[in-house]
Amino acid sequence: MKDQKIVNLIKEGNELGFIKLADKYEKLLFYIAKGILGSRTEDIEECVNDTYIKFWNNIDKYDINKASLKTYLKIIVRNTAINRLRDLSRHENNQISDDISEVAKYYADNRQDVEDKIFAGESIKKLNELIKGLKPKDKEIVIRKYFYLQSSKQIAKAMKMSVTAVDSRASRAKKKLKNDFYKE
Amino acid sequence: MNEINLIDMLSYLDIDLLENDNIESDLSKAGTVFKIIIYIFASMAIIASLLGILLKKKKKIKPRKLTHKFPKKVLKLVASL
Numbered sequence: 480m481k482d483q484k485i486v487n488l489i490k491e492g493n494e495l496g497f498i499k500l501a502d503k504y505e506k507l508l509f510y511i512a513k514g515i516l517g518s519r520t521e522d523i524e525e526c527v528n529d530t531y532i533k534f535w536n537n538i539d540k541y542d543i544n545k546a547s548l549k550t551y552l553k554i555i556v557r558n559t560a561i562n563r564l565r566d567l568s569r570h571e572n573n574q575i576s577d578d579i580s581e582v583a584k585y586y587a588d589n590r591q592d593v594e595d596k597i598f599a600g601e602s603i604k605k606l607n608e609l610i611k612g613l614k615p616k617d618k619e620i621v622i623r624k625y626f627y628l629q630s631s632k633q634i635a636k637a638m639k640m641s642v643t644a645v646d647s648r649a650s651r652a653k654k655k656l657k658n659d660f661y662k663e
Numbered sequence: 664m665n666e667i668n669l670i671d672m673l674s675y676l677d678i679d680l681l682e683n684d685n686i687e688s689d690l691s692k693a694g695t696v697f698k699i700i701i702y703i704f705a706s707m708a709i710i711a712s713l714l715g716i717l718l719k720k721k722k723k724i725k726p727r728k729l730t731h732k733f734p735k736k737v738l739k740l741v742a743s744l
Contacts, residue, residue: 510690546678553681558674586670598672607677622684625666626673637689657664 482548490538497531504549508556515560515583515628517576519567526563530556557626565590580630602660609659616640617652624649 480499488496505527512526533555534541541551567575568587575587610618619638623629631649635642664672 506690507687511686547682549687550678550681553686554676554678561670561674582666582670586667589667598675603672603675606672607675607680610680611677618680619685622673622676622680623686625669626676626681626684627686628670633689637685653666653669656669660664 483543486538486541486543486548489535500531500534500548504552507549508552511553511556511627512560514633515557515564515579516567517579517583519576522563522567523560526556526560529559533559561586561628580628580633582624582630583628586628606656606660609656612659613652613655617648620645620649621652621656 480503485496485499485503489500490496508527508530509523512523516522516526530552534552546554564575564579564583564587569591575584579587610621613621616638620634623634623637624631629637631642631645634640634649635645638645640648
């Protein structure tokens with residue numbers, strides 16, 4: 480079923496819309512959430528369910544001409560999973576899964592030591608432009624590593640590269656972004 | 664900008680960058696090996712069928728070998744000349 484039809488059904492409050500949405504995108508949403516949260520099935524399910532609820536709550540603001548339904552859902556599930564990861568790390572017993580990526584673990588372990596920041600619109604815009612300016616492979620690695628929090632092994636498998644090559648390119652890309660970001 | 668800030672800032676990643684980020688291809692890769700095996704078997708089946716059809720046609724149009732069967736009497740006569 481086409482995305483516009485799914486959105487229309489959901490707007491009408493028709494349950495079929497949600498069924499079709501899940502049919503089409505649930506696998507992808509689970510994959511993204513699992514990449515960030517590891518094997519914590521309950522948290523992954525909750526994360527995906529929260530994604531549907533957030534989508535439903537903001538359905539009137541959603542404009543299919545600005546973003547495809549798939550991309551919109553990817554953003555919601557990713558940010559929901561990151562928030563969940565942060566909450567789990569703050570929990571007394573530190574309930575982070577052992578099988579999350581190294582970057583997710585680093586984020587979970589160190590996030591509470593970093594002050595919550597409100598990023599200026601200009602900074603966000605600048606970062607986006609810098610990422611767009613990266614070479615295609617570097618751009619994909621940065622997005623996979625820092626947006627989806629994938630492990631180097633996962634990225635290497637997906638991009639048919641060695642883990643060493645992924646790490647090397649990620650390190651160089653991160654350095655370039657940092658240097659260019661603070662350059663006046 | 665440290666990694667933590669980078670991860671947090673990417674919550675605002677441009678939609679354009681996510682439209683073609685290839686993440687979906689990770690899901691389809693799981694089925695690729697299976698698909699390749701199916702294609703190989705399907706190709707073999709098609710080739711085998713085509714060969715079968717060709718062989719059948721070849722048998723049908725195969726020219727009959729003309730054998731001249733001369734009577735024995737004639738052969739004896741020629742041999743005696």
